[in-house]
Structures are given as C-alpha cells and as structure tokens.
Amino acid sequence: MDARGGAGAAIIAARPVVVAALAARFRDLDLAEDGFADASELALRQFAHHPLPANMAGWLHVAARRRIIDRLRRDARLVRIVEQSGLEPEADAEEPDAVSDFDPRIPDERLRLIFICCHPAIAPDARAALTLRVVCGVPTERIAAAFLMAVPAMYQRLTRAKAKIREAQVPFETPPQHLWGERLAAVLTTLEIGYALAYQDAGSSEPTADLGLEVLRLAAMLAELVPGDPEVLGLAALVQLAESRRAARIDRDGCMVPLSEQDAARWDAALIASAATLMEQAAALGCSGPYQVMAALHLTHARRRNGQRTDWQAIVRLYDVLLMMRPGAVVAINRALALAQVEGPRAGFDALEALQGPALDRYRPWHAARAYLQAAMGDMAAARASYRAALALNPPRAERLYLEAAFRETSA
Amino acid sequence: MQYMLMIHEDESIYAGPDGEAILADTLAKHMALAEAWVAAGVPFSGERLKPSATATTIRWNHGSHQLHDGAYAESHEELGGFYIITVDDLDQALEWAKRIPVPGKGSVEVRPIWPMGAEG
Numbered sequence: 001m002d003a004r005g006g007a008g009a010a011i012i013a014a015r016p017v018v019v020a021a022l023a024a025r026f027r028d029l030d031l032a033e034d035g036f037a038d039a040s041e042l043a044l045r046q047f048a049h050h051p052l053p054a055n056m057a058g059w060l061h062v063a064a065r066r067r068i069i070d071r072l073r074r075d076a077r078l079v080r081i082v083e084q085s086g087l088e089p090e091a092d093a094e095e096p097d098a099v100s101d102f103d104p105r106i107p108d109e110r111l112r113l114i115f116i117c118c119h120p121a122i123a124p125d126a127r128a129a130l131t132l133r134v135v136c137g138v139p140t141e142r143i144a145a146a147f148l149m150a151v152p153a154m155y156q157r158l159t160r161a162k163a164k165i166r167e168a169q170v171p172f173e174t175p176p177q178h179l180w181g182e183r184l185a186a187v188l189t190t191l192e193i194g195y196a197l198a199y200q201d202a203g204s205s206e207p208t209a210d211l212g213l214e215v216l217r218l219a220a221m222l223a224e225l226v227p228g229d230p231e232v233l234g235l236a237a238l239v240q241l242a243e244s245r246r247a248a249r250i251d252r253d254g255c256m257v258p259l260s261e262q263d264a265a266r267w268d269a270a271l272i273a274s275a276a277t278l279m280e281q282a283a284a285l286g287c288s289g290p291y292q293v294m295a296a297l298h299l300t301h302a303r304r305r306n307g308q309r310t311d312w313q314a315i316v317r318l319y320d321v322l323l324m325m326r327p328g329a330v331v332a333i334n335r336a337l338a339l340a341q342v343e344g345p346r347a348g349f350d351a352l353e354a355l356q357g358p359a360l361d362r363y364r365p366w367h368a369a370r371a372y373l374q375a376a377m378g379d380m381a382a383a384r385a386s387y388r389a390a391l392a393l394n395p396p397r398a399e400r401l402y403l404e405a406a407f408r409e410t411s412a
Numbered sequence: 413m414q415y416m417l418m419i420h421e422d423e424s425i426y427a428g429p430d431g432e433a434i435l436a437d438t439l440a441k442h443m444a445l446a447e448a449w450v451a452a453g454v455p456f457s458g459e460r461l462k463p464s465a466t467a468t469t470i471r472w473n474h475g476s477h478q479l480h481d482g483a484y485a486e487s488h489e490e491l492g493g494f495y496i497i498t499v500d501d502l503d504q505a506l507e508w509a510k511r512i513p514v515p516g517k518g519s520v521e522v523r524p525i526w527p528m529g530a531e532g
Contacts, residue, residue, distance in 0.1 A: 119502075
C-alpha cells in the first residue's frame with residue numbers, strides 16, 4: 001500500500017478521538033480543528049517515506065497539542081483561553097516536528113464533543129453541519145453540497161454555530177445525567193438530519209455517498225458510547241440497514257430501483273446482521289421508540305435477503321405504530337403502499353385519498369404513490385396524469401429516470 | 413458569566429377572568445425562584461416591568477428620531493420583566509430559565525451579557 005494513502009486513512013480514523021480530546025482540553029473547537037489539521041500535515045510529510053507509528057492517534061494528539069500550545073504562546077489574543085482553561089504551560093518546549101514518543105492513553109472525549117456540537121441551543125441544521133465538520137472532519141465544500149447550499153453560506157453557518165458556542169459559553173462538559181433525555185434527543189435529531197441527507201437521493205453522487213459512510217460511522221460511534229439507550233441503538237441499526245442497500249438502489253443506467261424490486265442478493269449481509277444484533281440489544285432494554293420501529297420496518301424488508309417473502313402485514317402493523325409515534329405524510333403514504341400489497345391497490349389508493357393536507361399537492365411522493373396504485377388498478381389515464389405531476393416536481397435524476405420509465409409503461 | 417433572562421409573556425392573561433389568581437400564583441413562583449437562587453448562592457437581580465402600554469419608544473433613523481407610544485414591536489408576547497444571573501455556563505443559565513413561571517404562552521430569551529472591558 002502507498003504509505004501516503006495509508007497515513008491518510010489512519011489520520012481520518014484517528015480524527016474523532018484526537019479532535020475531541022483537544023477540544024475538551026483547550027475548550028475551543030477552532031483551536032482543536034486547526035491543531036489537528038497542523039498535526040495531519042506534519043504526519044503526511046513525516047510518514048510519506050517512513051513506516052506509520054503503531055498509534056497514529058497518540059502521535060497526532062501529541063503533535064497537535066504542541067502545535068496548539070505553540071500558537072497560544074505566540075498569539076497574545078488567545079491568552080484569555082489559556083487563563084480560562086487553567087492550562088499550565090507545557091514543560092516540553094521541544095520542536096513539534098520532533099514528535100517521537102506519544103501518549104497511548106488519550107482520554108475518550110468523543111461523546112463530549114458530540115454533545116457540544118449537538119447542543120439544543122444551536123439550530124438543528126447547523127448542528128448537523130457542525131457535527132459532520134468537527135466530529136467527522138467532512139470538508140465544508142462537501143457538507144455544503146449535501147445541504148444544497150453555496151460554500152460561503154455553509155462556511156458562515158459553521159462559523160456562526162462555533163461563535164454561538166464560544167460567546168454564549170456552551171459548556172465543554174458532558175451534561176449531567178438528568179439532562180440526558182433532552183440532550184440525547186438533540187443528538188439523535190442531528191444524526192437523523194445527516195441520515196436523511198445521505199439517503200434522500202438513490203443515485204447519490206459523491207458528496208452524499210460519502211456522507212452515508214460518515215453518518216454510518218457516527219451512528220455506530222454513538223451506539224458504542226451510549227449502549228444503554230435503545231433509540232441510539234435503533235438509529236444505528238436504521239442507518240446500517242439503509243446503507244446495506246446502497247449498491248442495489250440504482251440500476252446500471254442510474255435509474256432508481258424501489259425497495260420491493262431491488263435484487264436482495266446485492267444487499268450487504270454483514271451490515272444487515274450487525275443491525276439485527278443492535279436491535280436485539282435495543283429490544284432487551286425494553287423501551288420502544290420511532291427509530292427502533294423504523295429499523296424494524298427496514299429489517300422486515302431485509303429478511304428477503306435470506307429468501308423469505310416480505311411480510312407486508314407486519315409492515316402495515318409497524319407503520320400503524322410509527323404513525324402513532326410520529327404522524328406525518330411520508331409515513332402515511334408508505335403505509336398506504338404497504339396496505340396495497342396486503343389488500344390490493346384499491347385499498348391502498350383509498351387510504352391515500354383519505355389523507356389530507358394542503359401541501360400534499362406539492363409533495364412528489366404523494367403523486368408517485370397515487371400513480372403507482374392507479375396503474376396497478378388499471379386506470380392508465382389517471383396514472384399518467386399523476387406521473388406527470390410527480391415529474392413536474394423536480395425529482396433527482398435517479399428518481400426522474402424511474403418515474404419516466406413508469407410513465408412510458410402506462411402508455412404501452 | 414452573566415446572562416440576562418428576558419421574560420416575554422402574554423399580558424392579557426392577567427386581565428382575563430382568572431387574572432388575579434394567575435398573577436398571584438405567578439408572583440409566588442417568582443418569589444420561590446428568588447429563594448432558590450439565594451439558597452444556591454447564585455448572584456441575581458431582576459425587575460418586573462409595567463405593562464407594555466406604558467412604554468414609550470424612541471425610534472432612530474440615521475441620526476433623526478421620533479417618539480412612539482408603546483413597545484418597540486407589536487406582538488402578543490410582551491417583555492414583562494427580566495433577571496440577570498451569574499452562573500458558569502449556558503446549560504446552568506438554561507436550567508434556571510426553565511424555572512421562570514410563564515402563564516399561558518410565552519418565551520424566555522437567554523442572552524450572555526457582554527462583559528465590561530472585554531475586547532470585541
């Protein structure tokens with residue numbers, strides 16, 4: 001393997017632990033990020049032609065800490081941070097480039113960092129962007145692309161969020177136990193935004209595909225750090241199940257393949273098995289919630305990987321539960337489509353028609369679901385009109401190709 | 413760190429049929445909160461404001477000004493009072509702010525106070 005590529009991968013893997021430890025110590029996100037960036041550069045240079053250290057995280061941590069302290073000494077404006085954090089000037093004034101030893105015991109502050117980035121005092125979208133940036137190290141350009149925002153606007157959003165943390169003095173402590181309910185809920189909604197961004201487009205181009213892996217890692221990290229919360233485990237399972245189908249979500253032409261028509265052999269069996277284990281752990285904790293129900297829905301579909309038929313009745317029941325927990329158009333539309341599999345297209349269509357809401361007319365999944373069921377009932381004229389309505393609402397490319405193909409079939 | 417806790421509440425609730433009882437209950441809760449601050453050793457100050465109809469607003473526009481009768485913005489939630497507390501961080505300020513009684517609908521805005529003499 002190319003040493004530089006190897007160093008790069010090791011640096012990315014070490015990032016959450018190192019940045020979290022630096023942020024906890026220096027109580028400043030920018031300092032932690034900049035220090036890590038400096039140390040990464042140093043590592044890339046140093047290990048381009050030398051074997052990697054046994055403990056890259058430990059190496060980066062020492063190098064970054066020295067760089068930051070060096071900066072603090074040079075920058076009088078930052079004296080305030082030194083005073084507030086009660087830092088002692090470090091005895092080792094040697095050149096940061098001469099890092100040869102390292103401390104293998106870096107304190108694990110990842111959860112603390114996640115809690116800071118996901119503080120409920122920060123707007124949910126900004127939280128998600130900040131977490132992807134600071135915890136995962138996703139470049140601002142890619143986050144902007146995933147949020148469909150211009151890079152300067154995203155940069156400004158991140159800067160504002162960091163300023164809020166600094167100026168309003170969001171604490172750099174792990175919140176006390178009695179606040180965990182509210183704080184963990186804020187973390188979960190943050191992850192859910194990341195999840196929705198990553199999987200909104202079946203034919204996702206690079207930025208969102210990468211984002212899927214980041215969200216997968218982040219959810220797994222949270223499950224590792226908070227194994228006692230069933231919804232944390234449920235969300236981790238949900239993300240794994242969504243990711244397990246990535247390869248099967250589009251065909252060779254880049255056209256979206258709906259879940260029920262996907263080739264189950266292309267689903268990732270290891271991810272499905274891991275998700276099933278997480279859900280067993282969650283179930284053992286004995287407290288259900290929307291993320292577990294959503295994961296159970298995906299897992300019911302995933303059983304097709306083992307050659308089992310899809311249990312649509314179970315799926316309808318799960319949607320009923322989810323509707324009670326989280327009423328909303330998406331859930332109701334998906335429930336109607338599942339109902340159509342059990343009781344026929346007419347029952348599904350009637351369920352769709354019973355939905356009410358002023359915005360439904362501008363909602364693409366509603367038109368797409370109507371079109372599908374109208375075609376299944378044999379009403380091709382109505383189906384064509386509905387497909388046209390769905391296509392008029394700017395679907396992403398993969399979905400557009402699917403809708404166009406379905407539209408052509410209604411004319412055949 | 414000092415935080416200002418600004419209490420925006422619906423004044424009309426005190427003018428309704430149960431207004432007097434609601435006011436008495438709210439004031440009692442404010443007294444209890446003040447006692448809790450004393451017991452916790454949290455330095456605090458605060459004032460209750462007269463109704464927004466008593467407000468006069470000076471509106472500036474590039475050097476010239478005009479006087480207006482009433483609060484700076486028409487809304488259903490008026491600034492009814494405020495506290496200034498000294499605590500360690502935002503989480504502590506938010507915990508205290510959640511204990512401020514707000515009958516009916518309203519909101520409490522929590523803002524860090526710019527320390528005197530601090531650089532921009």
